[in-house]
Amino acid sequence: MSTAQLAIVVLAAAAGTYLWRGLGVALSGRVSTSSPLFEWVGCVAYAMIAGLVVRLVVLPTGTLATVPLADRVLVCVLAYAVYRLSRRNLFLGVGTGFVAIVALQLMRA
């Protein structure tokens, strides 16, 4: 994909994302958000992002593919544990992930 094509895809995806926000303004006060359609769409969105994230950890492409699977999983578990132990401090959790994966690679080098 050329840069110009990529820019068009980004803008089209942005329009598709804004559609829901704009529609929400137009419909606010007129629709119920607890309908079966909304519930199903919510399930699909959660499954989609969970599937993508797990795939990025288990079967990554690019730079991450050079790291052993055990390291990637271990770092996620560690980051999540720190997040829970720090009373849900997302900043500390993500920071731990960063430090842990870098430290593991330095130890292996």
Added chain:
Amino acid sequence: MAGSHRSANLSDAYSSPSAAFRGGFRESFGVPAAVLGAGYVGFGAFAADAGFPLWISVLCTLAIWALPGQLVLLEMASLGAPALLIVTTVMLTATRFLPMTVSLMPMLRSPGQPTWRYFFAAHLLAMTGWAVAMRRCPELPPVARLPYFVGFTACLILCAAAATALGFIASDRLGPTLKLGFVFMNPVYFVIILAGDIRGRMMAISLALGAIAGPLAYLATPQWSVLVAGLAGGTIAYALTRGRRSQ
């Protein structure tokens, strides 16, 4: 007593629209912007690793302004998926904005505001700003709410754009080992927020089935995997929870 004192102070501090805008901006410039920034530094690094130009990466943040959708776009574009499929899948990840906007807008309305302001504010809506506004707006006078929301979220999107550029440049310049740290920030960020904020059976089962379906679908068809895994995992999760509920 303490509560009424506090809300009286807040009403004073946010009595004019411009004071409310500045107040929202200040409240967001701190922990909220920093936490969100960690996600966007990761996105910038990921985009650099996938070979995106810097300006396209920042454009993603400013124009799409939804991290899951941006990650989907990045992954699918680097796997060579067709443009129409990418746009459709990103759109599907953004459906959550409809119920979010529908629930927030009645709170932001006040008489005499031109309609375009609400449509502009809607672009700035994302998870962090929505959650804070739902909690804070009832404490504010109605005229202060829209400017408060716009101030809060404008600060977030600007910081996120800066964080995207920072992550991109840092992962490009700081050598391969540190780059790994930056690139892995996004998966870690999502693992934490998805696993750490599970509300209800339906969400839990959707996440679990999606987690299984994602890698399997990728092995079968990389380009379609995000959409196929979401539709399959989400629909089965929906059917399972609906079925149990009606028993």
